[in-house]
Amino acid sequence: MPASRPARRGVAVDATSADTKTRILDAAESLFMEHGFEATSLRSLTTAAGVNLAAVHYHFGSKEELFQAVLTRRLDPMNQERIDLLAKLEREAGGRAPSCEKILSAMLIPALRLARDEKRGGKNFLRLVGRAYADPAPFIRHFLSEQYAEMIARYKEAFLRALPHLTRQELTWRLHFVMGALSYTLAGTDALKLFAQMTHTEREDDELLLQRLAPFLVAGLKAPPLDHSRKLELVSGA
Amino acid sequence: MPASRPARRGVAVDATSADTKTRILDAAESLFMEHGFEATSLRSLTTAAGVNLAAVHYHFGSKEELFQAVLTRRLDPMNQERIDLLAKLEREAGGRAPSCEKILSAMLIPALRLARDEKRGGKNFLRLVGRAYADPAPFIRHFLSEQYAEMIARYKEAFLRALPHLTRQELTWRLHFVMGALSYTLAGTDALKLFAQMTHTEREDDELLLQRLAPFLVAGLKAPPLDHSRKLELVSGA
DNA sequence: GTAGAATTCAAACGACCGTTTGAATTCCGG
DNA sequence: CCGGAATTCAAACGGTCGTTTGAATTCTAC
Numbered sequence: 001m002p003a004s005r006p007a008r009r010g011v012a013v014d015a016t017s018a019d020t021k022t023r024i025l026d027a028a029e030s031l032f033m034e035h036g037f038e039a040t041s042l043r044s045l046t047t048a049a050g051v052n053l054a055a056v057h058y059h060f061g062s063k064e065e066l067f068q069a070v071l072t073r074r075l076d077p078m079n080q081e082r083i084d085l086l087a088k089l090e091r092e093a094g095g096r097a098p099s100c101e102k103i104l105s106a107m108l109i110p111a112l113r114l115a116r117d118e119k120r121g122g123k124n125f126l127r128l129v130g131r132a133y134a135d136p137a138p139f140i141r142h143f144l145s146e147q148y149a150e151m152i153a154r155y156k157e158a159f160l161r162a163l164p165h166l167t168r169q170e171l172t173w174r175l176h177f178v179m180g181a182l183s184y185t186l187a188g189t190d191a192l193k194l195f196a197q198m199t200h201t202e203r204e205d206d207e208l209l210l211q212r213l214a215p216f217l218v219a220g221l222k223a224p225p226l227d228h229s230r231k232l233e234l235v236s237g238a
Numbered sequence: 239m240p241a242s243r244p245a246r247r248g249v250a251v252d253a254t255s256a257d258t259k260t261r262i263l264d265a266a267e268s269l270f271m272e273h274g275f276e277a278t279s280l281r282s283l284t285t286a287a288g289v290n291l292a293a294v295h296y297h298f299g300s301k302e303e304l305f306q307a308v309l310t311r312r313l314d315p316m317n318q319e320r321i322d323l324l325a326k327l328e329r330e331a332g333g334r335a336p337s338c339e340k341i342l343s344a345m346l347i348p349a350l351r352l353a354r355d356e357k358r359g360g361k362n363f364l365r366l367v368g369r370a371y372a373d374p375a376p377f378i379r380h381f382l383s384e385q386y387a388e389m390i391a392r393y394k395e396a397f398l399r400a401l402p403h404l405t406r407q408e409l410t411w412r413l414h415f416v417m418g419a420l421s422y423t424l425a426g427t428d429a430l431k432l433f434a435q436m437t438h439t440e441r442e443d444d445e446l447l448l449q450r451l452a453p454f455l456v457a458g459l460k461a462p463p464l465d466h467s468r469k470l471e472l473v474s475g476a
Numbered sequence: 477g478t479a480g481a482a483t484t485c486a487a488a489c490g491a492c493c494g495t496t497t498g499a500a501t502t503c504c505g506g
Numbered sequence: 507c508c509g510g511a512a513t514t515c516a517a518a519c520g521g522t523c524g525t526t527t528g529a530a531t532t533c534t535a536c
Contacts, residue, residue, distance in 0.1 A: 020483080136274045173454075223458075
C-alpha cells in the first residue's frame with residue numbers, strides 16, 4: 001500500500017512539509033480526543049487543519065498510522081522521561097531501594113509536566129491517551145503495549161524492591177489498578193459528570209489532581225496483600 | 239423519527255418479538271464490547287443475531303437506542319442491587335456508620351455477581367461498561383451519568399460518614415479514582431497485555447480480581463488527605 | 477533558469493454506513 | 507377461518523467513509 005507513496009526520500013526530508021504535518025497532528029490530537037478514533041473523519045480533520053484531504057495519506061500513509069504518530073509524538077518522550085527519572089532516583093539512592101512515594105512521583109511527574117505544557121498538547125493529549133487505553137481496536141492496543149512495555153517493566157522492578165511484602169503477581173495487579181485510576185482520571189475530568197457536587201467554579205487544575213491521586217495510590221500500593229480472613233468478610237457482606 | 243414506527247401498540251405488546259429482541263441485545267452486547275460502538279455496524283450485528291437488518295429499528299428505534307437498551311438491561315438491576323445492599327448495611331448498623339470495607343464490598347459485590355453470571359452477560363458486559371466509561375460520544379456519557387447518579391450519591395454519603403477525616407471534595411476525587419480503577423480493570427483484563435509476566439495459564443477469575451482490588455481501594459480511601467509538606471516532596475523529585 | 481524531486485490539489489473510486497419503505501408473512505382473538 | 511395487528515423481509519435511499527489518482531504547483535539544487 002505505501003509502495004506507490006512517494007515516501008519522502010531524497011534531499012530535504014521534510015522542510016516545507018513540517019508545517020503541514022504538524023497542523024495535521026495538532027488537529028488530529030484535538031479531534032481524536034473529542035470524538036474518538038472511529039468517529040473522527042479525515043474530511044473533518046483535514047478541514048480543521050486547513051490542509052488537503054490527501055495530505056494525510058501523503059505524509060502518514062493511513063488514518064491508523066496517523067493515530068499512532070499522534071500518540072508517539074508525545075508518549076515516546078514522556079515515557080523516556082519516566083525511565084530517566086527512575087534511573088536518576090536509583091542512582092541517587094545508591095544500593096538502597098528508593099521509597100514507594102518517590103517511585104510513584106517519578107511516574108506521575110512527566111505526565112504532570114505534559115499536562116501543564118500547552119505547547120505539547122496539554123491536558124487534551126492526556127485525555128486522548130486515557131481514551132486510547134479503553135479503545136478495543138487491536139492496532140491501538142498492540143501499539144500501546146509496545147509503547148509502555150519497557151517503562152512498566154522497569155517500574156515494576158523498582159516497586160518490587162520498595163514493596164517487599166508484595167509478590168510479583170500482587171504487584172502486577174496493583175500496577176494495573178494504578179494505571180487504571182490514572183488513565184481514567186486523565187480521560188474523564190470535565191466530560192463525565194458522575195459526581196454532582198464537583199466544584200464547577202473552582203476549576204481543579206491537573207497539578208492538584210495528580211497531588212490528590214498520589215496519596216491515594218501510594219496507600220493502595222502499600223496495603224497488605226490479599227488476606228483470606230478478610231476475603232471471607234468481603235463476600236459475607238452480601 | 240419514531241412517529242412512523244409501529245411502536246408496538248395494542249394487544250400483545252411483545253410476545254413473539256421477545257426472542258428477536260433478546261437475540262439482538264445479546265449480539266449487540268458481544269459486538270459492542272469487541273469493536274466499540276462506532277466500529278460495530280448494524281449489518282454485522284443483525285447477521286450475527288440471525289435477524290433482519292430492519293429489526294433493530296423496528297424494536298429499538300435506532301442504533302443509539304439499542305446501545306442504551308444493552309446497557310440498561312444489566313446496569314439498572316446491578317445499580318439497584320448496590321443501592322439495596324447499602325440500605326441493608328445501614329439498617330443492620332443501626333444509627334452507626336458501616337465500615338469503609340463493608341460499604342466498598344456492597345459496591346463491588348453486585349459487579350462480581352454479574353461477572354460470574356454468564357446468563358446475564360458475565361465478564362463481557364462489564365468490559366462493555368468499562369469501555370463505555372471512556373467513550374467520548376455525548377449520548378453515552380449523558381446516559382451513564384443518569385444511570386449512576388443516584389447510586390453514586392448514596393455511596394458518597396455513606397463513605398462520608400465512614401471516612402470523617404475526608405472533606406466532601408476529597409472524597410469526590412477518591413470515588414473518581416475508585417470508579418477509574420474498577421472500570422479500567424473490568425474493561426482491560428485479557429485484551430491489554432501491558433504487563434508481561436501476567437500468568438497466562440493460571441487464569442485469574444474475576445472473583446479473585448475484585449478481592450485483590452478491594453484492599454487496594456480501601457487503603458486508598460483511608461489514606462490521609464493531601465498534605466502540603468508531602469506535596470513539596472512530590473514535586474522536588476523532578 | 478531549468479530539471480527533478482517534493483508537495484498540494486480537485487476529483488473521483490468503490491465500499492459501507494444508518495435508516496426507510498412497502499409488501500409479504502406470521503400471529504392471534506373473535 | 508378470517509381480519510387486523512404485529513413482525514419479518516428484501517430492496518433501496520442518500521450520505522459519508524478511507525483511499526487513490528494524476529495533474530498542477532512549489533521548492534531546491536545546480
